[in-house]
Amino acid sequence: MTRLFGTDGVRGLANATLTAELALDLSVCAAHVLADRGEFEGHRPLAVVGRDTRISGQFLEAAVVAGLASAGVDVLLLGVLPTPGVAYMTDRLGADLGVMLSASHNPMPDNGIKFLARGGHKLDDAIEIAIERRMGEPWARPTGGDVGRVRAYESAVQEYAAHLESTITHPLAGLRVVLDCAEGAAFQAGPRALEDAGATVVAIHADPDGLNINDSCGSTHLESLQAAVVEHRAHAGFALDGDADRCLAVDADGNVVDGDQILAILSLSLLEQGRLAKDTVVATVMSNLGFVQAMRASGVGVRQTKVGDRYVLEAMKVSGYSLGGEQSGHVILSDHATTGDGILTALHVLERMATTGKSLAELASVMTRLPQVLLNVSGVDKSRADEDAVLAAAVAEEEALLGERGRILLRPSGTEPIVRVMVEAPTHEEADGVASRLADVVKQQLAL
Numbered sequence: 001m002t003r004l005f006g007t008d009g010v011r012g013l014a015n016a017t018l019t020a021e022l023a024l025d026l027s028v029c030a031a032h033v034l035a036d037r038g039e040f041e042g043h044r045p046l047a048v049v050g051r052d053t054r055i056s057g058q059f060l061e062a063a064v065v066a067g068l069a070s071a072g073v074d075v076l077l078l079g080v081l082p083t084p085g086v087a088y089m090t091d092r093l094g095a096d097l098g099v100m101l102s103a104s105h106n107p108m109p110d111n112g113i114k115f116l117a118r119g120g121h122k123l124d125d126a127i128e129i130a131i132e133r134r135m136g137e138p139w140a141r142p143t144g145g146d147v148g149r150v151r152a153y154e155s156a157v158q159e160y161a162a163h164l165e166s167t168i169t170h171p172l173a174g175l176r177v178v179l180d181c182a183e184g185a186a187f188q189a190g191p192r193a194l195e196d197a198g199a200t201v202v203a204i205h206a207d208p209d210g211l212n213i214n215d216s217c218g219s220t221h222l223e224s225l226q227a228a229v230v231e232h233r234a235h236a237g238f239a240l241d242g243d244a245d246r247c248l249a250v251d252a253d254g255n256v257v258d259g260d261q262i263l264a265i266l267s268l269s270l271l272e273q274g275r276l277a278k279d280t281v282v283a284t285v286m287s288n289l290g291f292v293q294a295m296r297a298s299g300v301g302v303r304q305t306k307v308g309d310r311y312v313l314e315a316m317k318v319s320g321y322s323l324g325g326e327q328s329g330h331v332i333l334s335d336h337a338t339t340g341d342g343i344l345t346a347l348h349v350l351e352r353m354a355t356t357g358k359s360l361a362e363l364a365s366v367m368t369r370l371p372q373v374l375l376n377v378s379g380v381d382k383s384r385a386d387e388d389a390v391l392a393a394a395v396a397e398e399e400a401l402l403g404e405r406g407r408i409l410l411r412p413s414g415t416e417p418i419v420r421v422m423v424e425a426p427t428h429e430e431a432d433g434v435a436s437r438l439a440d441v442v443k444q445q446l447a448l
Helices: 020-034 056-070 083-092 125-133 156-166 189-196 223-231 259-273 289-297 309-319 342-356 360-364 389-405 428-446
Strands: 010-013 046-051 074-080 097-101 110-117 150-152 176-180 200-204 236-240 247-251 280-284 301-305 323-325 331-333 372-378 407-412 418-424
Touching (some): 020 125, 046 083, 056 110, 074 083, 074 156, 083 110, 083 342, 176 189, 189 342, 223 247, 236 342, 259 289, 259 323, 259 342, 280 289, 280 309, 289 301, 331 342, 342 360, 372 428, 407 428
Parallel strands (some): 280 301
Antiparallel strands (some): 010 110, 236 247, 372 418
C-alpha cells in the first residue's frame, strides 16, 4: 500500500487526489487512533480544527468535521489560524487531537491535512501508519447523544496572539516592521501579535480571497517584501508562508536574512541568557558551512540532521535541545512552541534587535555565508548514489582540494529520481566548478 502521509501530513491537489471522501475517512481513522481514551469512562473526545485561507479548505473542513463528529468526537472550529496556532490551541484546550488544513507554501490548488496529537505534537511515523491501517476497516458508529457536537471557537486568534506576545519580555516600541502574510493563515494573528508587542506594523499581502495564497508573495517570493521595507523605511521585514510555520527576514536595506542567519541570531541570544539547552543548536545537513563555523567559534555546538523540520524536532525531543531550524525558515523554539512558528520567530528576532540596539544586518553579520551551489541531476538511479566507487572517488578528490574551505553534499531526493549535488566554497565560481564536475560524474555513473 502506498503511504498516504508524506513528510508533513497528507497533501495533494484538492478535490482531485485530496478529496472530501478521503478527508472524511482519514478523520474517522485519526479519531479512532488519537482520541481513544477508553481508560477514562465517560470521557468525550475533543478535537480542534483550523485551516488556512485556501477556498478548498472550506469543503475539506466540512468533511473533516463530519468524520470526527460521526466518530463521536466533539469539535471546536478555530477558523483561519496558523499551523502553530492550531498546535497551541490543541494543548491549551486539552484536546485529544488537532487538525490543520493547509498545504503550507504550495500553490493554491493544493491542500493538505495535518493531524496533531495531544499537547499539539506532530505525529511520529508509527501513529501515521496506525491511522492508515484503519482505512476501510468496519467500525461501530455511535448514535443518539454519542455523536460529536460541533461549535465555533471564536477567540482562537486572540488567544494565540496573546500567547505569542507573552513569550517576549522587552517591548518592541520604536521598531517599524513590514510583515508579509502571504495572503495566508496569519493575516490576522501576525499583525496583531507584533502590534501587541509594541511594534509599528505595515502588513502586506494580508487580504486573502481564497485564491491568492502564496501567489508571488510570502517566504518563497521575497521581492515585494524587500521593496516594501525600503519604501516604508522599516527596520526589518518578515515573510511568512501560507500556514505561517516558517519565516524569512529582510534587513533595512532590503537584503535577505535566511533561516541559517535567523538561527544564528537566536542561538547567541539564548546562549547569553543561559537558555540554550546544552549550548547546542539543531540544524540540518543543508545548513551553510558559514553557520556551523560561526556557531562553533561562539561556543555553540551544532547537531545536524536530515533535511526536514520533523527530523530537527525529533532530535530536539530526544536530546532535550531548546532551539533548532532549517535554512528555509522553519525555526523551533521549544520553550514556547511544539512546532516551527514564523510569527514567534519574528518576535524573538525583533526582541533581540530591541534589547541590543543593533540592526538586523549587524546581528546577521555574526555569520558569513559561503557561496552555495545546488544542482539537481535528474534521470538517474538514485539508489546507487552511495555505492558507486567512481563517484565516491570523485567526491573524495574534490573534498581534498577544498579542504576546510568548503564542503560537498550528495543527497538522493526522497520523492523523485534525482540526486542533489550541493557544494559550498569560498567563491561562487569555485563552488559552481566543483558542482558541475560532480554532476557530470553522477550523470555518467548513475544513468538509467
